[in-house]
Amino acid sequence: MKRIKKWALLGLLMASALAAQARSLDAVRKDGKIVIATEGQFAPFNFFQGAKLSGFEIELAELVAKKMGVGIEWKALSFDALFAGLGQDRWDLVIASHGITDERAKAVTFADPHYCSGGVIVSLDPAIHRVPDLKGKVIAVQTGSAYLDNIKKLSGVKDVKNFPQDTDARGALINHRVDAWVTDKFVVVAAMAASPNAGLKLGDFLFVERIAAAVAKGNASLAKGYNDGLAAVMADGSYASLSKKYFHEDVRCH
Template identity: 70%
Template sequence: MKLLKSISKSLTLALAATALCLGAQARTFDEVKKDGKIIIATEGQFAPFNYFQGAKLTGFEVEVAEAVAAKMGVKVEWKALSFDALLTGLRQDRWDMVIASHGITEERAKAVTFTEPHYCSGGVIVAKDPAIHAAKDLSGKVISVQTGTTYLENVKKVSNVKEIKNFPQDTDARAALASGRVDAWVTDRFVAKQALDANPGSGMKIGDFLFIERIASAVAKGNTSLAAEVNKALAAIQADGSYAAISKKWFNEDIRCK
């Protein structure tokens, strides 16, 4: 009887564990469609791509995601949190999609499924000293970047950098350059351009690209049904002119990958 009870208890625990795992699975597109909403996470601290104007979440990526969701026939429920928690939460199925200027890398692609890129850009070198404008000029210098980004990964590849200071938010990395705590800041080209346009007296200048990258949203690893629908919707807004209108609103140019 004790053995039978033990077996029964073990079976119950196993079934409970299985149910828990099944319950944690990423939602397919059909499930998202039935619910009528897609849960999308972003950082909300990376202007002009995703940021808050007061209490309102806005930016190029926010508008692109809203347009994509509309083509998919669903509404968006937004989540905003720190950049380094976004893909972790996606792997835990806490949301359906992440759109936060993630560059496509082999390492990230092992953990998530990327959609087609929604823009192409790259990391540029920003400095106050006009002698710092290319990768070779970073030798012996202190560089600021945001934690968990491809900017950090690529600065690590540069030879003879004196020190890399990484910050939770890209705005903190920019502030480090503005206050003279670092010699250069590496960030997205469009982020740098907006920051310098907004602060023409900062003395900061944009130098060369350190690297080029394709930027995409991400869904849970293997969630091909949702990725396919996002790709179809993205292609649709690029074809009907709405993507170009959003892009030109934010950047005065079409920033899709050519």
């Protein structure tokens, strides 16, 4: 996914200063576990089934951690707190559908992308499906997301409504409080499958992006260890199987 946090200069400096305390790959392996944070509110990528975290990114991280030779201690919290906690060394890695952007790369070190997708236009009105159709409309997006940043680049949009969770933005559309919702393509496909009578209409892409996990800025050893594990999962067929389980297609970047 695909999400942008506006970092103040002070926050960037603090994150950079604290990154030196981040645990290296050797330290993680010595401990026997990697601490990973996610949101848990972004199906089908990361969500709760009862009290248990599930989803494509959750299962993928578990496969990668196994290749790295470590277990996982999961943390789940609000999306806009994930990178801040990473900079404070509260966890080792974040996987929560973050799109790779230049702004985010100032605050974190991204791993290699684990899928490619993008923000799509969703509406209840089939006449609202292209970017020009958003002129004069009210649009729902999640706070801190890349969707918000890209919507702000458009001219003629009447208003943008921010919601703490993507499901809140979807609810605003379903309840006719907004004209359109912008979110990840695969989130929409899953929502349409789960609620076929909701009337959601999938429109065009607003933008396309590469999605990746992230470690503390400058933590090159952990990023490499994770990347090596991800490459192994992609090479042995387990990534393709997992991707087809959730999306009926291989969603890796090409």
